[in-house]
Amino acid sequence: MDNVLIKNANIVNEGQIFNGDVYIENGIFKEIAPQISAKSPDVHIFDAEGKYLLPGVIDDQVHFREPGLTHKATIETESRAAIAGGITSFIEMPNTVPQTTTIEKLEEKFEIAAKTSYANYSFMFGGTNDNLEEILKVDPKKVAALKLFLGSSTGNMLVDNPEVLEKIFSSTDLLIAVHCEDEETIKSNTAKYKAEYGDDIPVKYHPIIRSEEACYLSSSQAIALAKKTGARLHVFHLSTAKELELFTNKIPLKEKKITAEVCIHHLWFSDTDYEEKGTLIKWNPAVKTVKDRDALFAALLKDKIDVIATDHAPHTKEEKDNVYTKAPSGGPLVQHALPAMLEFYHQDKISLEKIVEKMCHNPAILFQIEKRGFIKEGYYADAVLVDINAPWTVNKDNISYKCGWSPFEGTTFKSRVTHTFVNGSLVYKNFKFYDVRHAQRLTFDR
Known part of the structure; x- marks a missing residue:
């Protein structure tokens, strides 16, 4: 898994929104802080440019x-x-x-x-x-x-x-x-x-x-x-x-x-x-x-x-x-x-x-899902970047379901998912899918 640094994100987590950086190492949220420097030259850096970072x-x-x-x-x-x-x-x-x-x-x-x-x-x-x-x-x-x-x-x-x-x-x-x-x-x-x-x-x-x-x-x-x-x-x-x-x-x-x-x-x-x-x-x-x-x-x-x-x-x-x-x-x-x-x-x-x-x-x-659902240090790095002002219209060219239709077809949404990270790996960016499978079986703290 790649090590990732997401910079300049508006992080939405536990009832707060704050601007900061998020460092992901080996699929885990390693550090969340106002500013983080790259730990090594092989870190993949994403400038969120003020987009909103949500937990997956x-x-x-x-x-x-x-x-x-x-x-x-x-x-x-x-x-x-x-x-x-x-x-x-x-x-x-x-x-x-x-x-x-x-x-x-x-x-x-x-x-x-x-x-x-x-x-x-x-x-x-x-x-x-x-x-x-x-x-x-x-x-x-x-x-x-x-x-x-x-x-x-x-x-x-x-x-x-x-x-x-x-x-x-x-x-x-x-x-x-x-x-x-x-x-x-x-x-x-x-x-x-x-x-x-x-x-x-x-x-x-x-x-x-x-x-x-x-x-x-x-x-x-x-x-x-x-x-x-x-x-x-x-x-x-x-x-x-x-x-x-x-x-x-x-x-x-x-x-x-x-x-x-x-x-x-x-x-x-x-x-x-x-x-x-x-x-x-x-x-x-x-x-x-x-x-x-x-x-x-x-x-x-x-x-x-x-x-x-x-x-x-x-x-x-x-x-x-x-x-x-x-x-x-x-x-x-x-x-x-x-x-x-x-x-x-x-x-x-x-x-x-x-x-x-x-x-x-x-x-x-x-x-009681173990270590998911939050942007927290030590948790699995499932995260989503959202551009809150990027209108797009649902149509057959961008519907990804196998059935090929949606009840929202023709609807214009003001916001768009731009990046999706699963266990720290970028799997989706701006209507492009990466053939990366780092999905894991959920476990439960019971």
Whole structure:
């Protein structure tokens, strides 16, 4: 690994912005100071020219589709897109083909990532109604979390047996991450609209089919079970204002046993966008009302919501162009998540310090990731340089996802990721990728 000196950067870290230099040695932040001189002639010097230096973003929820769904995406293609968006570490979900519900299949994914990933990586282990024995084999120091689908699952991953669910919550020390939507409510709503429209249901009804009630019923039940059993629970992709009453900002994140995430699309889009975007913004849980979107943003700022993620879940454009019941839910987001949040900064909706807290610091704290998420001496040197005033427009020529499309296509962002460093190595610069793979498996301080 190269030794690197980044000079004249506006460093955003732990609630402060200060101008200084950062020296990286053997992939580690070695020194952070107002001024640092090169230690030897072979040091690579980057003049940040006043750009903002952020810790590498940690995305706690992505679907990179490998193995089994590689016509949509691969770990290689999507981790490459991630570093273009300043995401240097990701945690990937278990609903691949085959599903990651055995230790054997989990290790196979780690092997793929070790060979192909541009960004640091971990994977969640998937729970089912009948794999508790496998769950108990998972080493909490080596695996990010246990993922349970309490709605909207693929394959046999819907965990809908109450006795099994309570046994899992009671038996594991793993952080439990959950997708919460009540399946029976959704089935009933779908049947109602299908009776009227057939398969071609207008997509504007998606947030009514996958309703506020479906989300709240499932989230509240999961939280009640976590409180009963003492399990550590993380609720993915909140989408409604009503669910916010289930969470607290009265205690520090390190002490919370029940935490929450919001995704970029639920902060950016609303039900007013379905007419223009159609199934391109069909996600589960659904993008809901302007009121819900505004409430989520307010809760994020007030620390009821702890982290921002993407739920990056690409499908081909041909798949998304199907009628409502046949168009899959999900979309690609890793390349555009940080630029979207920086757009909110330009709109005076959020500070740079808060963006870094929610996208870098808090995922590291919440998942107890070892020595990442901060620009601190002794930590792994994952870092992103951002030019806060470098407008660019998302188009097919600069979209890096394998699926080749983005819900942000045509959007002009005011800020741009110019450099991405993974473990001290420059892997991306101004729309150019370097074929450098110094990604590492994430480890956890548990």
